[in-house]
Amino acid sequence: MSTGKVIIYGGRGALGAAVVKHFKANNFWVATIDLAANDDADKSIVVSKDDNWSTQATAVISGLEAALGSDKVDAFINVAGGWAGGNAASKEFLKNCELMWSQSVWSSTITAQAAARFLKEGGLVSLPGAQPALGGTPGMIGYGLAKAAVHQLTKSLGQDKSGLPAGATAVAILPVTLDTPMNRKWMAGADFSTWTSLEFVAELFHKWTAGKDRPPSGSLVQLITKENKTELVVE
Amino acid sequence: MSTGKVIIYGGRGALGAAVVKHFKANNFWVATIDLAANDDADKSIVVSKDDNWSTQATAVISGLEAALGSDKVDAFINVAGGWAGGNAASKEFLKNCELMWSQSVWSSTITAQAAARFLKEGGLVSLPGAQPALGGTPGMIGYGLAKAAVHQLTKSLGQDKSGLPAGATAVAILPVTLDTPMNRKWMAGADFSTWTSLEFVAELFHKWTAGKDRPPSGSLVQLITKENKTELVVE
Numbered sequence: 001m002s003t004g005k006v007i008i009y010g011g012r013g014a015l016g017a018a019v020v021k022h023f024k025a026n027n028f029w030v031a032t033i034d035l036a037a038n039d040d041a042d043k044s045i046v047v048s049k050d051d052n053w054s055t056q057a058t059a060v061i062s063g064l065e066a067a068l069g070s071d072k073v074d075a076f077i078n079v080a081g082g083w084a085g086g087n088a089a090s091k092e093f094l095k096n097c098e099l100m101w102s103q104s105v106w107s108s109t110i111t112a113q114a115a116a117r118f119l120k121e122g123g124l125v126s127l128p129g130a131q132p133a134l135g136g137t138p139g140m141i142g143y144g145l146a147k148a149a150v151h152q153l154t155k156s157l158g159q160d161k162s163g164l165p166a167g168a169t170a171v172a173i174l175p176v177t178l179d180t181p182m183n184r185k186w187m188a189g190a191d192f193s194t195w196t197s198l199e200f201v202a203e204l205f206h207k208w209t210a211g212k213d214r215p216p217s218g219s220l221v222q223l224i225t226k227e228n229k230t231e232l233v234v235e
Numbered sequence: 236m237s238t239g240k241v242i243i244y245g246g247r248g249a250l251g252a253a254v255v256k257h258f259k260a261n262n263f264w265v266a267t268i269d270l271a272a273n274d275d276a277d278k279s280i281v282v283s284k285d286d287n288w289s290t291q292a293t294a295v296i297s298g299l300e301a302a303l304g305s306d307k308v309d310a311f312i313n314v315a316g317g318w319a320g321g322n323a324a325s326k327e328f329l330k331n332c333e334l335m336w337s338q339s340v341w342s343s344t345i346t347a348q349a350a351a352r353f354l355k356e357g358g359l360v361s362l363p364g365a366q367p368a369l370g371g372t373p374g375m376i377g378y379g380l381a382k383a384a385v386h387q388l389t390k391s392l393g394q395d396k397s398g399l400p401a402g403a404t405a406v407a408i409l410p411v412t413l414d415t416p417m418n419r420k421w422m423a424g425a426d427f428s429t430w431t432s433l434e435f436v437a438e439l440f441h442k443w444t445a446g447k448d449r450p451p452s453g454s455l456v457q458l459i460t461k462e463n464k465t466e467l468v469v470e
Contacts, residue, residue, distance in 0.1 A: 057329050087391075088347040089398030094292050097344050101336070105380070109332050112323040112376070136390030136453055138397035141347070145340070145384040145391070152383030155371030156322075162373035163324030218371060 002029040005073040006209060007064070007114070009033045009107050010080030010128070011041060014180035015198050019077060022202035023209075031067050033060055033107075034080070043067045053102070057110045064118050072165075075124040075209040076115045079201075080107035081147075085140045097142035104128060104146040108153055115164055122167035124209050127154050129172035131222045151220055158218020169217040171208070173201065176224065196225045204232075237264040240308040241444060242299070242349070244268045244342050245315030245363070246276060249415035250433050254312060257437035258444075266302050268295055268342075269315070278302045288337070292345045299353050307400075310359040310444040311350045314436075315342035316382075320375045332377035339363060339381040343388055350399055357402035359444050362389050364407035366457050386455055393453020404452040406443070408436065411459065431460045439467075 006023050010016040011032025020040050023030045030041045037044035045063030047056045081104040084096035108127045115125045130147040137144030150172060156162055157170035164170060177183060179195035201223070208214050215221055215234045222233035241258050245251040246267025255275050258265045265276045272279035280298030282291045316339040319331035343362045350360045365382040372379030385407060391397055392405035399405060412418060414430035436458070443449050450456055450469045457468035 053333055054329055087351075087396060087398035088344075089351040093348055093398075094289055094344060097340075098288055101340075105332075105336075109323075109329055109377075109380075113328055116322075116324040133387060136387070136392075136394040136397075138391045138394040141388060141391045141397070142344075145344075145388045148387030149380040149384040152368060152371070153376060153380045156373045156376045156379055157371075159371040159373040161322060162371075162376070163322035163328075 003027040004075075004209065005029045005031075005068075005071065006075040006077060007031050007033065007073055007118075008041070009076065009078035009111050011044075012036050012038045013079060014182060015079045015178055015201060018198035019079060019202045019205055022199070022206055026206060031064075033063070053106045053109075056106060057113060060110050060114055061117070064114055068118055072120040073118055073123065074120055075126070075205070076111050076119060077124070077126045077205050077209075078107055078111040079128050080104070081128045083140070083143055085143070087138055087141055093141070097145070100142040100146040101149075105149050105153075108150045112153065112157055112163070115168070119165050119168055121165045122211075123165060123169075124214070125157060125164065125168060125170040126205060126208070127170070127172040129154065129174040129220055131174040131176045131224075134174070134220075134222075154220060155218045158216070169208070169214050171215055171217070171219045171221055173204070174220055174222045175201070176222075193228045194225050196223045196230050197228075200230050238262040239310075239444065240264040240266075240303075240306065241310040241312060242266050242268065242308055242353075243276070244311065244313035244346050246279075247271045247273045248314060249417065250314045250413055250436060253433035254314060254437045254440055257434070257441055261441055266299075268298070288341045288344075291341060292348060295345050295349055296352070299349055303353055307355040308353055308358065309355055310361070310440070311346050311354060312359070312361045312440050312444075313342055313346040314363050315339070316363045318375070318378055320378070322373055322376055328376070332380070335377040335381040336384075340384050340388075343385045347388065347392055347398070350403070354400050354403055356400045357446075358400060358404075359449070360392060360399065360403060360405040361440060361443070362405070362407040364389065364409040364455055366409040366411045366459075369409070369455075369457075389455060390453045393451070404443070404449050406450055406452070406454045406456055408439070409455055409457045410436070411457075428463045429460050431458045431465050432463075435465050
């Protein structure tokens with residue numbers, strides 16, 4: 001018997017893979033949703049990046065129906081989404097806005113839709129925010145506006161009549177920089193002691209899923225790391 | 236000789252048409268961008284709702300090139316965007332998210348891109364926000380998240396190195412409810428004395444374009460109307 005069931009959206013990325021491993025190590029049944037399968041998971045639902053919003057949603061919903069039957073899950077944890085820079089004068093401006101939107105916002109609205117149907121009462125939904133998007137982000141405009149949309153979606157899901165099951169908690173995590181191999185590669189000169197470890201985030205999701213120290217529904221949870229210690233700033 | 240040149244994105248809608256009339260009455264050269272032409276304008280650039288983000292952008296940029304040549308404009312005023320309700324459990328949830336996104340955020344990012352190229356130094360960009368989207372909007376999730384993206388885009392454009400010309404001011408107006416014929420039709424029992432008149436908004440744009448009482452760049456400007464008087468709450 002597993003301890004519970006969780007769905008990791010973006011479960012093939014660096015953070016997602018760490019989260020999958022952590023829940024598996026704690027005896028959970030884990031399904032992933034991503035552009036590629038994660039063999040550590042009990043089930044992988046694969047969406048195509050060439051498909052549009054509603055086609056991806058259909059693939060996710062039918063994948064969950066097949067995997068879960070009439071079962072419900074304890075948590076939907078979305079850690080999907082990438083990064084792209086650029087201001088309004090950049091050649092790639094609209095292309096990057098579109099990419100950021102499809103990665104962060106499509107996955108988050110599909111998570112919301114899936115959670116409305118497959119999440120247990122009192123379950124957890126976590127969405128992928130970003131601390132810098134609390135203010136303006138002129139050097140990465142498409143990224144910032146997509147993350148801001150995810151933040152506001154979290155606030156909506158945290159209120160009554162959002163469509164989530166009774167007693168559910170919706171939150172977003174707002175990292176500054178995650179300590180991933182890619183970030184180490186691209187920002188090799190940075191101060192890694194201010195980066196948030198993937199294991200910390202995975203354990204946070206585990207605690208919240210188990211109902212421990214959950215922030216109020218609708219919260220934006222900043223992950224502020226200094227000297228390798230991460231504090232949560234809940235708003 | 237005209238007093239100046241302005242571009243009204245969404246210039247065929249109720250608010251847009253009022254803004255066009257107001258600027259024309261004040262001797263401005265006015266071009267509109269919308270799904271249909273506005274014969275009151277000096278020039279109408281028409282985009283197709285069936286076109287995607289980048290195709291609409293291309294139509295707008297080439298329309299502006301043809302209309303302006305090497306001229307620059309005093310203001311880009313975007314008042315495009317509609318409304319759709321629904322929570323995460325709604326059948327039409329993703330469809331409405333997509334519609335809200337395309338109406339509010341495509342038009343706003345295209346406005347930003349066009350302003351980076353065709354706006355005068357010290358010019359004005361105004362984007363279409365919404366006061367309710369400052370918090371959660373569980374009954375109209377797609378609407379709220381798209382407007383929140385527009386708000387954050389405004390903050391980005393208001394900062395250094397956003398790609399806008401030097402000295403430009405970027406703002407968003409955040410109405411609660413505008414006093415339009417459609418709103419009077421659909422909310423016939425409402426208290427109209429709390430709705431903001433189109434003429435007030437048009438005059439506000441006119442003042443800001445002329446450089447009068449402009450809020451700091453990056454501001455979200457709430458339009459709070461009580462007893463038929465509108466106050467600005469600038470954040």
